[in-house]
Amino acid sequence: MQWIPEYKADVPRVERFNFLARFSHWGHTVTFLLCLFTGLALFLSDAGWLAAIFGGYAGAGLVHRIAAVGLTIILAIGMVAGFKGIIAWFQDILRFGVNDIMFIVKFPLEFFGFPVKVPPQTRFNGGEKGNSMVTPTMVILLVLSGYIMWFPAIFPGGLVRVAYWTHDIAMVLGTVMVSMHAYLGSFHPGSGESFWGMWKGTVRADWAKHHHAIWYEETYGDKKDAE
Numbered sequence: 001m002q003w004i005p006e007y008k009a010d011v012p013r014v015e016r017f018n019f020l021a022r023f024s025h026w027g028h029t030v031t032f033l034l035c036l037f038t039g040l041a042l043f044l045s046d047a048g049w050l051a052a053i054f055g056g057y058a059g060a061g062l063v064h065r066i067a068a069v070g071l072t073i074i075l076a077i078g079m080v081a082g083f084k085g086i087i088a089w090f091q092d093i094l095r096f097g098v099n100d101i102m103f104i105v106k107f108p109l110e111f112f113g114f115p116v117k118v119p120p121q122t123r124f125n126g127g128e129k130g131n132s133m134v135t136p137t138m139v140i141l142l143v144l145s146g147y148i149m150w151f152p153a154i155f156p157g158g159l160v161r162v163a164y165w166t167h168d169i170a171m172v173l174g175t176v177m178v179s180m181h182a183y184l185g186s187f188h189p190g191s192g193e194s195f196w197g198m199w200k201g202t203v204r205a206d207w208a209k210h211h212h213a214i215w216y217e218e219t220y221g222d223k224k225d226a227e
């Protein structure tokens with residue numbers, strides 16, 4: 001398996017994510033994973049070994065709630081302080097078109113090593129646009145259902161039961177998405193450079209030109225001045 005590609009400081013680089021986006025992304029990653037592992041300790045029967053890592057079932061429940069509050073705060077900071085960035089993100093998702101569909105159709109072939117020519121992509125490619133729609137929706141469902149489960153006395157009993165189902169289904173779908181996403185954003189040959197965009201803020205200019213040609217042209221290329 002290939003590890004994350006070497007970070008090259010001595011080649012032209014372009015900014016991909018600002019500090020706020022990176023802080024928010026890694027903040028919700030840590031809190032999401034803490035919620036996931038503590039949640040699994042409560043969800044799976046016979047996961048005493050997992051609960052033991054957090055000091056038992058009561059400890060897992062406590063860490064789950066602390067991480068949940070951390071996740072909520074980080075999401076709130078990201079949404080308020082990064083409002084302009086969120087709008088730009090939505091606008092890019094709404095540009096979903098033929099090139100994105102072609103990306104989604106061709107990507108599995110590239111994933112398994114077949115040589116394919118992927119059409120030019122905007123800031124987020126077709127797969128990332130899909131991830132941008134599904135994963136945040138699951139996180140929002142987890143947050144809303146989670147608070148209903150936390151304070152059952154103030155909600156109708158039927159809603160609390162629905163919240164448990166919602167929490168479990170959103171956990172499974174969110175975890176499947178995050179697992180694929182984490183691999184593609186780190187070890188996957190070809191897309192690994194994107195890790196540096198999220199870690200240090202910049203990616204190699206040649207990589208950006210190749211993987212996100214439309215975004216590169218509009219942000220750093222000839223089309224920048226045309227706008």
Ligand code: HEM
Nearest residue numbers: 032035036039040042043061068142143146147149150171
């Ligand atoms: C604001 C965010 C969240 C809140 C307020 C929240 C709250 C809760 C609460 C109150 C429980 C019941 C705990 C107990 O019985 O002691 C719970 C269970 C659970 N949570 Fe969360 N949670 C949140 C986010 C997450 C996330 C992000 C995940 C996974 C990715 C997750 C996965 C689980 C699982 C698997 C359970 C066990 C459910 C069951 O037993 O059916 N939670 N959560």
Ligand code: HEM
Nearest residue numbers: 028029032128131132135139178182185186194195197198
């Ligand atoms: C666990 C390790 C993770 C790694 C290595 C990782 C890596 C990355 C990288 C490199 C990007 C930037 C991709 C680009 O250049 O456009 C990114 C974006 C993103 N990440 Fe993560 N991430 C992780 C966890 C998570 C988690 C837990 C969530 C949400 C619960 C999440 C949600 C997103 C979203 C919505 C985007 C923007 C859309 C996209 O690029 O797919 N990530 N991530």
